[in-house]
Amino acid sequence: MDTLLLARLQFAATASVHFLFVAVTLGLVTLLVGLQTAWVVTGNPRYERLTRFWGQLYVINYVLGIATGIVMEFQFGLNWSGLSRYVGNVFGAPLAIETLVAFFLESTFLGMWIFGWHRLRRGVHLALLYGVMLTAYASAFWIMVANSWLQNPVGYEVRDGVAHLTDFSALLSNPALWMALGHVVSAALLTGGLLMAAISAWHLSRRTPDHALFRTSLRLGLVTAALAISLVQGFGFAQFGPVGALQPTKFDGNPEADALIADWTARFGAGDYLPPVLANVGLGFMILIGFALGLLWLLVPLLWRDWIIRLRFPLWLIMLSLPLPFVALILGWIAREVGRQPWVAYGLLPVEQAVSPISPWLMATSLIGFTLLLGTLAVTNWVLLARHAARGAADPALGRPPAQPPADDDTRPEPAFA
Amino acid sequence: MEFAWYALLGLFFAGYLVLGGYDYGVGLLLARGTDPAYRRAALAAVGPFFLGNEVWLVAAVGILFGAFPMLEGELLAGSYPAVATALTGVILVTAGVQLRSRPDSGRARARWDRVIVVGSLLAALGWGVVLAGLLQGVPLGPDGHVAGVTHLFTPFAAATGLALVTLVAAHGATFLTLRMPAAEGDRLRPLARRLIASAIVAVTAATVVGLLSDRVRAAAQRPLVGVLLTVLLIGALLAARAALGRRRPGVAFTATAVALALPVLLVGATLWPYVLVSTIEPAASLTVTDAAASAATLRLLGWLAVPLLPALLGFQAMCWWIFRGRTDGRALVYW
Ligand code: HDD
Ligand code: HEM
Ligand code: HEM
Numbered sequence: 001m002d003t004l005l006l007a008r009l010q011f012a013a014t015a016s017v018h019f020l021f022v023a024v025t026l027g028l029v030t031l032l033v034g035l036q037t038a039w040v041v042t043g044n045p046r047y048e049r050l051t052r053f054w055g056q057l058y059v060i061n062y063v064l065g066i067a068t069g070i071v072m073e074f075q076f077g078l079n080w081s082g083l084s085r086y087v088g089n090v091f092g093a094p095l096a097i098e099t100l101v102a103f104f105l106e107s108t109f110l111g112m113w114i115f116g117w118h119r120l121r122r123g124v125h126l127a128l129l130y131g132v133m134l135t136a137y138a139s140a141f142w143i144m145v146a147n148s149w150l151q152n153p154v155g156y157e158v159r160d161g162v163a164h165l166t167d168f169s170a171l172l173s174n175p176a177l178w179m180a181l182g183h184v185v186s187a188a189l190l191t192g193g194l195l196m197a198a199i200s201a202w203h204l205s206r207r208t209p210d211h212a213l214f215r216t217s218l219r220l221g222l223v224t225a226a227l228a229i230s231l232v233q234g235f236g237f238a239q240f241g242p243v244g245a246l247q248p249t250k251f252d253g254n255p256e257a258d259a260l261i262a263d264w265t266a267r268f269g270a271g272d273y274l275p276p277v278l279a280n281v282g283l284g285f286m287i288l289i290g291f292a293l294g295l296l297w298l299l300v301p302l303l304w305r306d307w308i309i310r311l312r313f314p315l316w317l318i319m320l321s322l323p324l325p326f327v328a329l330i331l332g333w334i335a336r337e338v339g340r341q342p343w344v345a346y347g348l349l350p351v352e353q354a355v356s357p358i359s360p361w362l363m364a365t366s367l368i369g370f371t372l373l374l375g376t377l378a379v380t381n382w383v384l385l386a387r388h389a390a391r392g393a394a395d396p397a398l399g400r401p402p403a404q405p406p407a408d409d410d411t412r413p414e415p416a417f418a
Numbered sequence: 419m420e421f422a423w424y425a426l427l428g429l430f431f432a433g434y435l436v437l438g439g440y441d442y443g444v445g446l447l448l449a450r451g452t453d454p455a456y457r458r459a460a461l462a463a464v465g466p467f468f469l470g471n472e473v474w475l476v477a478a479v480g481i482l483f484g485a486f487p488m489l490e491g492e493l494l495a496g497s498y499p500a501v502a503t504a505l506t507g508v509i510l511v512t513a514g515v516q517l518r519s520r521p522d523s524g525r526a527r528a529r530w531d532r533v534i535v536v537g538s539l540l541a542a543l544g545w546g547v548v549l550a551g552l553l554q555g556v557p558l559g560p561d562g563h564v565a566g567v568t569h570l571f572t573p574f575a576a577a578t579g580l581a582l583v584t585l586v587a588a589h590g591a592t593f594l595t596l597r598m599p600a601a602e603g604d605r606l607r608p609l610a611r612r613l614i615a616s617a618i619v620a621v622t623a624a625t626v627v628g629l630l631s632d633r634v635r636a637a638a639q640r641p642l643v644g645v646l647l648t649v650l651l652i653g654a655l656l657a658a659r660a661a662l663g664r665r666r667p668g669v670a671f672t673a674t675a676v677a678l679a680l681p682v683l684l685v686g687a688t689l690w691p692y693v694l695v696s697t698i699e700p701a702a703s704l705t706v707t708d709a710a711a712s713a714a715t716l717r718l719l720g721w722l723a724v725p726l727l728p729a730l731l732g733f734q735a736m737c738w739w740i741f742r743g744r745t746d747g748r749a750l751v752y753w
Binding site for chain 2: 064066069074085088092093095100106107114117165166168356
């Protein structure tokens, strides 16, 4: 067994699960902000019910984002101690900023938001959700700064074999950053929008009594998803330019790649400097999914006079397309991350130098243990999400007035003092 | 500059032990009795603070990575089993508390509650062993890497792990006497006092085992400070017990909070100026300065931290202020 391979597998597994959840977080919170703002501005109780229903799903989904995120954070130290040793001076900074600027505040705000219904003034309660959203985007930004630095190290100089920070602004103007950030954020919006549209479509296809409510969220979700897919396509194609220029070895064989490999061979010794062939297989498939989802625009005119609901089959199309963005998310990341092999930091730090010098047995135990743990939790979480989505918006626990006895979901009497 | 960041790292980790500590204490207490209404009420007492408590850990590790990259890798990888245990516990508690009330059936909720109990136990045990591992020194070789992980399995590490478990249990029970409705809080007082007594026994036992251990004696740079802080810790626990006896839960909670913060100060002060003391090669020991990031990085992070810290602490304080006082019929139940 090979410690390096096991560590890579573990990173791939944890990161994939993390991203499946945080993409939904990022997309849904944006829509929730819209819904709650509409509630506060118009005072229409339908928007309050929408906020509670989608907020409940958002909060359930959030749990696994935290659980997997914490494992991600610790993994750097546990499995990739060479990463902090050699490039921690530079790579650590955006990560530290992220935890302080983003996560710390995000969770603090979210706790107050969940428990602030019926207690805080409406404006303050809404401001908390804005805080959650802004910090969520801040976290996506800083994590992408960190990731883009691994893709294209800039703003450093190597002294005594260790990278030192020389120019922080170079990290922020990294050409590997901005198009990728736009692509990731719009992919998250697409995922959140399509999720909202698909769940609403399910209820509408079963002729829910809550027709007006799910009609609203179907429209919101579908329009968001359609706008987002165009952004995804735009930013996606825009990535080929910078990525191809910065990482000649990533996509196909070309003269620059050969020159670069000759240079690396001179500096780091002979080795296999091409990423595994399978790295790019997923990329084509993702682009295919991207074009397929572009067809969402064809459904938008059907919103006129609710043809989309009356015809019914568009509702099924939306439901069937729900897995697609999730598949594309993972494929895209695999292309980006496997495509920079064998480097952790492209052209600077090879993976085998970054992995922790620990026994393969320990690494294997960790890989199996955490994968089983997070995998089980992820499946449980999706089951709970599906059940709560199916239950409808009659009485979500989130924002339930304290005096009101819970409807059907809690058969035992509430404690008098709770 | 390094010292300021070291202090900040200590502040965030100690903050985590204090705040996450009562989450885990409340979690451990779910094992007691089978009354579902009581369990739900206990979680409602933690309610709005839960999400904000655990991020102190996330922030501490962020600071560890950003400001002490050299330490981050060696500390975490070098204490792999202990960190992995703690991490498993943290995840189980996070998922358990937030998801336990989502299923409908009482049976499913009871199963999740057992997950929370196990998670709380693992988290406290794991962090206890990590702290003990620092105090007893690590086999840090001249190549700068910690060799193997068997160095963790010592009587001192076990005793410290157990001591932290009893400490969080006592802290959690004290928190509940402060935060649950007065009648329920009163009912919990005898239990809290008993738990504090067992924490005193466990901390004393760990101290004795530590004093008898050659490795701990060799690693400690300032043994006197260590002993003094231990005495202070036991004093805080005695004060908490006495305050509970006089129906002063606020004072008691402050005292148990001090007791959970002190271990971090103890480890930092006893080893100073080192963070990792090598048991095999004295010259390989890592000082705080060696472990810190280079000046440019610390300066950058410093510019950020100065305006940010008041905001971070301010919003946490806002949460404590809004939800101060005992839970009552108007408190929202969500977990
Ligand atoms: C909903 C998800 C989704 C969809 C529909 C698409 N992508 Fe994508 N793509 C991602 C989600 C994603 C991603 C998971 O978010 C990645 C990984 C890293 C990144 O920047 O975005 C990604 C990476 C990624 C990369 C690799 C960048 C690198 O290697 O550094 C390229 C070139 C594209 N995308 C291009 C496209 C194009 C041309 C698309 C469609 C027309 C497309 N993507 C659809
Ligand atoms: C944005 C922040 C991210 C950072 C800083 C990051 C960093 C890393 C690091 C350090 C490794 C291990 C070293 C290596 O094998 O190259 C890695 C590998 C990997 N990551 Fe990421 N990652 C990020 C996001 C993601 C996401 C969201 C995914 C989702 C699918 C992902 C997928 C992978 C995969 C598949 C590997 C294994 C590649 C291989 O070893 O062949 N990464 N990443
Ligand atoms: C593009 C890739 C990533 C994005 C967009 C992203 C985004 C997020 C978001 C929005 C959250 C907060 C809420 C939630 O979990 O639902 C989160 C949680 C978290 N993420 Fe990521 N993340 C990414 C990759 C990573 C990586 C590579 C790490 C490792 C350092 C990481 C560490 C964490 C941590 C520690 C948390 C938990 C914070 C908490 O307790 O609230 N994330 N992530």
